[in-house]
Amino acid sequence: xxxxxxxxxxxxxxxxxxxxxxxxxxxxxxxxxxxxxxxxxxxxxxxxxxxxxxxxxxxxxxxxxxxxxxxxxxxxxxxxxxxxxxxxxxxxxxxxxxxxxxxxxxxxxxxxxxxxxxxxxxxxxxxxxxxxxxxxxxxxxxxxxxxxxxxxxxxxxxxxxxxxxxxxxxxxxxxxxxxxxxxxxxxxxxxxxxxxxxxxxxxxxxxxxxxxxxxxxxxxxxxxxxxxxxxxxxxxxxxxxxxxxxxxxxxxxxxxxxxxxxxxxxxxxxxxxxxxxxxxxxxxxxxxxxxxxxxxxxxxxxxxxxxxxxxxxxxxxxxxxxxxxxxxxxxxxxxxxxxxxxxxxxxxxxxxxxxxxxx
Amino acid sequence: xxxxxxxxxxxxxxxxxxxxxxxxxxxxxxxxxxxxxxxxxxxxxxxxxxxxxxxxxxxxxxxxxxxxxxxxxxxxxxxxxxxxxxxxxxxxxxxxxxx
Numbered sequence: 238x239x240x241x242x243x244x245x246x247x248x249x250x251x252x253x254x255x256x257x258x259x260x261x262x263x264x265x266x267x268x269x270x271x272x273x274x275x276x277x278x279x280x281x282x283x284x285x286x287x288x289x290x291x292x293x294x295x296x297x298x299x300x301x302x303x304x305x306x307x308x309x310x311x312x313x314x315x316x317x318x319x320x321x322x323x324x325x326x327x328x329x330x331x332x333x334x335x336x337x338x339x340x341x342x343x344x345x346x347x348x349x350x351x352x353x354x355x356x357x358x359x360x361x362x363x364x365x366x367x368x369x370x371x372x373x374x375x376x377x378x379x380x381x382x383x384x385x386x387x388x389x390x391x392x393x394x395x396x397x398x399x400x401x402x403x404x405x406x407x408x409x410x411x412x413x414x415x416x417x418x419x420x421x422x423x424x425x426x427x428x429x430x431x432x433x434x435x436x437x438x439x440x441x442x443x444x445x446x447x448x449x450x451x452x453x454x455x456x457x458x459x460x461x462x463x464x465x466x467x468x469x470x471x472x473x474x475x476x477x478x479x480x481x482x483x484x485x486x487x488x489x490x491x492x493x494x495x496x497x498x499x500x501x502x503x504x505x506x507x508x509x510x511x512x513x514x515x516x517x518x519x520x521x522x523x524x525x526x527x528x529x530x531x532x533x534x535x536x537x538x539x540x541x542x543x544x545x546x547x548x549x550x551x552x553x554x555x556x557x558x559x560x561x562x563x564x565x566x567x568x569x570x571x572x573x574x575x576x577x578x579x580x581x582x583x584x585x586x587x588x589x590x591x592x593x594x595x596x
Numbered sequence: 597x598x599x600x601x602x603x604x605x606x607x608x609x610x611x612x613x614x615x616x617x618x619x620x621x622x623x624x625x626x627x628x629x630x631x632x633x634x635x636x637x638x639x640x641x642x643x644x645x646x647x648x649x650x651x652x653x654x655x656x657x658x659x660x661x662x663x664x665x666x667x668x669x670x671x672x673x674x675x676x677x678x679x680x681x682x683x684x685x686x687x688x689x690x691x692x693x694x695x
Contacts, residue, residue: 488657494689528684535650536657538686569688571695577676578683 241303242295248305249291252378256285256312259375262365263314267382270330271316276323279387283314309341309362312380317390320433321426327384328359335363338379354419356393358385388422388429436460444468446507453508457499462492465507466539475518476542482529490538494568498547501564502554517549520589524548527585552586599623608635613644616652624652628659636667643673648681660690670694 238246260283267281286294291311295302302308316327331337341362349355361382365371385393396415444464446452455461466472467489480487499505504513525545529537551561558579565575597620600611610627614620631638638659648656656671663669670692674682682688 488690490686490690532681532684533650534653534681534685536653536685538689540689541684541686544686544689574679577679581680 238292238295242292242299245295245302245305245308246288246291249288249308249311252305252311253285255374256378256380258372259365259378259380260285260312260314262371262375263312263363263380266334267314267316270334271327274326274330276326276330277319278323278327279317279319279390281314281316283312286311286313306379309338309379310381312378313383314380315383315385315390317385317387319387320430321386322430324359324384324386328361331361331363331382331384334366335361335382336366338362338364341379354416354423356396357389357419357423358383358393360384386426388426392419392422440464453506453511455507457496457505457507457510459491459493459496461507462496462499462510465510466492466542469511471511471514472542475514475522475546476539478522479525479529479541479545480537482526483532483535485529485535485537487537487539490540492540492543495540495543495547497567498564499543501567502547502550513550514546517546517553520553521545521549523589524552524582524585527589548582551582558583597623599627601627603635604639607637607639608632609639609641611641611644615647615649616645616655617647617649618651621649621651621655625655625658628655628662631662633666638663638667638669640669640671641673642671642675642678645673645675645678648678653681653685653687656687656691668692 264281264283271278271281286308291308294308318324318327338361343360345360346357349357361384362379363382364379365376367376392415440460443452443455443461446455447461447464447468452461452465466476476487479485499510502513504510521542522545525541528545547564551564556564561579561582562572562575565578566572569575569578597612597614597616600613602609602611608631610624612624616624628638640656640659660669672694674693679688679693682691682693
């Protein structure tokens, strides 16, 4: 090792602890930044370069690295996101959060020729902003930020794991195989965005129909049922009526469990659900009142509306205790528990009938 | 209420005994707040729990939200009276309850 490289290694040893601290600080900043922007990511990672890896780099790039400050990736960070357009959104956040060394930052996506497929990732060289209250010893230290999708990451990781840090010396067939796979990942990234946009569009369309009472023929699925539970005025009013029994707070819960139960009751469309509510609301409220009144339980899951409506439907439909158990077993996988619930429901139904007879 | 913690393999077992109500819920809340980051899977052993109030339900709801992001939370040994409370409030749809 020559004198220049030895001096760089010496400096690295002196500063390594600071870079480790910088890594923790930057990691937390990135997590907060993504949370504030409501961007879901697969991972935020960071690592401080190992000495052995630095030695390898000095050996591979003797002319490029003249002094310690020429190294911009002692601390490397990475954000792995789900969608290709999130790469740019996150890039903008990085630009607004850190100081950017534009001279050394590269958009690897733009470097590829239009007819080539390969490494796609957005790289920034950053520094903590001055005058923002960060410890003095962490300022002026450069670090790398890589932003890529989970598919770009998979491609790059496999590429790296097979030991191909560059294309030089790699057989043409293998370079071509990797390029084909990169093309495939690029198409898949586009398709994932289409699927995401489609889900968003379907949800918005369904919500509009529900709000405007035009969802009669919409089939019940997780999206339509969730939207109905959140936005149908009559359902919300019914839920509020249940909450008022004990002045309860409502905690919103995904109604996924009820899809199979509604299907079992032959409630297949939003229109069917609407009619089921109309014919059962009174009894469902009585059931809820009998169950909750005086309990002092002032927190309820939003699913209680469906729960009591389904149970009222079971009573109105004169289902047998065995059938009720079968129904409950759609979501409760322990028979004994389902049987207990069925028995309790039958008892409550009997008590309600007696109350009615007695006026 | 008494709370006992025990690490079994990679799971943290939290045994609660007595009543989980306004007076005792903060103690269980603290267990989840101070949870070791390495502990991703938590089992809440409710064999000795006699009663749960709304305050207890709120702690379980917060714990479930926290654990679903980093690992898992399951409840075991839930007695009939506590189970009835979960069922009437719809909390059995939120929590993972095993025998």
